[in-house]
Amino acid sequence: MLTVGTERELLEAVLDESRADLVRCLAGLSDADARRRLVPSLTTPLGLLTHAAAAERSWFQRRLAGLPSSEWDGYAYGDDASFGYEDDLTVTAAVQRFEHACARSRAIAAGVDDLDSEVHHERIGVVTLRWIYLHMIRELARHAGHADILREQIDGATMTGAQFGVPPEDAG
Template structure:
């Protein structure tokens, strides 16, 4: 969506564009770092950039795809534990980034094919949720973790912001 169209789009397009903006910031936070930096725990709890991406992929699949009856790819970890926030030595950076891309594409299919009032039912909840609610929730979730990633990235190499800056701008 063009920038000028974004400001007058309908509700669904506005929500989806907002989610995409935060998703893009998540991926931008990884750019220019080596594998060690992406995995480096930067908090006492072990938070690292790649673990946050793995978690976001897991929750995109759960909230958008599984909740609305879609097919989630077989997972190699238990998403009901903190396994989705950790990256093992056998997991590659490419594997995690590709996993996020597939989860994002699967979620986008659900968003595109269903109306905002469509109801889904997460298997871990005792009530239904609307696609509208899931979009708002995932904007919050992604923005929250993009903020964590901003702090982690700043601690690693001093880079800040939510998107690349044009040369000569602040």
């Protein structure tokens, strides 16, 4: 856990921790359990991961890099459809897709020197790389929390701070 560094180093480290937290919440789940719908919405552990991959593609490939849709790694919209997945998608394959999207996000962001670099979003206007980092940290942390709760409902496992390398007395 990085606690000292430049603003960019800290933003990137916390984003990577949020990415890893979401993946950890699915570790050891069977494909069937990862598909279980325990709430009325489309939210399942597997759906949270496919949605997070779509968010990575949307913000980094689609917006920050401005790539045409033919160069996206997959679905790149953060709508309800992003929670969907193929009938035969496994947790392992979904994690690989997510990690690939994250690697591309890192590479794209590395090519942008300034946190104040601006891109246009058709609904909310101009956003900066700094804002994208903060938004993705918030998005992934929120969904890791959702996945943690679903995981606890499925098999009783919880993702406490100790499991993330934080001593129990410092967790939370």
